Amino acid sequence: METLSNTKGMKTQNRIGLQQYSILKGLFESIRNPVFSVDNSFNYTSFNKAHADIVKLLYNVNIELSHNMLEYIKVKEDREKEEHNLTRVINGDHLVEESVSGEGQPKRLYFKVTYDPIYDNDGNNKIIGVAVMTIDITKRKHAEELLRVSEEKYRLVADSSDDWIYWLTPDKKLRYNSPSCERVTGYNLEDFENNLHLFKEIVHPDDKEIVEKHYKSINEETGPHSLEYRIITKTGETHWINHSCKPVFDKKGRDAGRSANNRNVTERKKAEQALHENEENFKAVTENANDAIIVTLGNGLHVFANRRASEITGYSFKEIAAIGLKGYAHPDELPKLNERIKKRLAGEDVPNQYETVIINKQGKAVPIEITAAKSLWQGQPSDIVIIRDITERKQSQETLKKSLIDLERSNEELEQFAYVASHDLQEPLRMVSSYTQLIERRYKDKLDQDANDFINFAVDGANRMQRLINDLLDYSRVTTRGKKFESVDINSIIGQVFIYLQHRIEETHAIISQDDLPIIDADEIQIQRLFQNLIDNAIKFRGKEIPIVNISAYRESNFYVFTVSDNGLGIDQQYSDKIFQIFQRLNTSREYPGTGIGLAICKRIVERHGGKIWFESEMGKGTTFFFTIQIKEGD
């Protein structure tokens, strides 16, 4: 195949010599890129093999010199474009163009084509043709296309991401920023483009330091980094973001900056914080609790024990977890405890508060009170047990019990003493009294008046002393000789009191009234004595008017409150305690005879019946005595 025009070649041959022509031809053919030339009529004046090959490939034709090249181009658009280009160059233009051949054809080829005019050798700059050099850029174009497609794909993904994604170039310019920046930060793409410092400005003041540190560390290292920090959004809200970034390199391994992914983790952080707060609270509560708290799973495994649990048992949590319930429960109590845990976790109704005993690390038995509840521990059914050390309570109960026994014994002894003493005191007293009187009886005529006065004082003293002793004896008998409680109708008791006091009532014209009174459980003799003393007092300490006494009763929770009110002298409230004391008198014995035992005995009787006695009084207007009697259970 002749590829250089003969006619022209002849001319060239002439000018450059035959050898040089061969060299040029060889060189021309060796060019891998297609090269050709046409004259002003678009007829080939030369082409190399590469060009012929490519035309063959594209249009499946074998080209020849001196033929119009346009005729070989089967695709209309290609042909028109080629004609247009060639025409322009013939008219004096230089042209570099990228073109695509075989558009729509299976093998599309991309070319970079340089069009240069060929000038006549005569030096008159007359254009006699066009030299066209084609560089096949198909491979480069394909690579570019692939990159474009892939970039588009990734951009699409990045643009639609919930996460805020950006890419900074090595010189900290914004290479890419996802629109989701607005969702995460409240600032839109434009805000970030306009302010390169916005990345740092939105960081929460408290987190600026760690973020700074992060930026500093990524400059020194190259691996991926992630951290979580708070930002302040455009609307002033605080958002938590999970920031992770890594260096980016191009294909040739050159630094292409850093890409960062920022996820809004505010909700997660809030949940974490709530969980953390819950845990902190649980920790604070359990660690500061004064009771031991132990959590046991259904398999008996101890999964939690607080500080107090270690104090009470003497074992550390690790030890407690290792030894389990059987390691510290009292052997006698273990089966019961195990059964209760099992039943409780099975949803059965078992006692959830009871006392038991554990053996601490030192081997000492510790009485405890357990309060247990079914719960969940990390999703598993668990038994939460609250343990209170009741050693002190037990001790004080013991002490109290002992004191009570002591007190009872001492009371008994005292009563025995009072009884015996009054008994034995009577004997010598009778001696004093009797022999003084015997002297008077036998020697009255032989003594003077002084001697008789002295004898009277001695006898009077002895008599008073005996009354006191008898009263003391009475007083002690309230408890020592008390009768069993039986059902007593107070209405009939009052009736008996009337009979007993009949003389005094008639003497003073006293008016005594009574409301309907209840039936109570009491010592009949003592209750009668109680009313007798109070009614007797009401008449005894009367004013100038006829004494009016009323007896009534009302119920108050599990007590009956009885009242005995009068219109008598009244009692100064300052003596509210004193009048109930033994042998305490508010009047001289000359005005109102008596030893002052009556109200003391009343108080003792009321107390024996589990009640209280008190009075309300207004001087000169009267007094009301109140006393309570416990109502028997079931009444």
Next chain:
Amino acid sequence: MEAKNSWKPIEILLVEDNPGDARLAVEAMKESKFKNTLHHVEDGINALDFLHKRGKYINSPRPDLILLDLNLPKKDGREVLAEIKSDPELKRIPIVILTISKAEEDILKSYNLHANCFITKPLDIDQFILVVKSIEDFWLTIVKLPPQ
């Protein structure tokens, strides 16, 4: 029998550990218009020896009346009373219990043991003499009792 009583002094056994009380009884008896012989023993053992004519009491008379204190050393009045009342030879001798105790249970117990009379020692000498007088009246009634 009746004639015999007017001649013969009444034999009274006083069982009383307290010399003061014993003397008072003696003094009260002195004011009595009945002739009486008061034998005084200080405890229950001696009282029973006297009644059974044992030891130093071998020649003692059978008392017509016993005045018995309840609180006695060695053998107390309740035991003495029980023994006398369970002895067929002695059970008809009238017994007057003299005590300072007003306690119901003492009184009840004494009557249960067939004491004939129960008298609380009074503080007042006049009352005491009255008591002794009532014993005299009591004596007038017991003379009508069947013979021993």
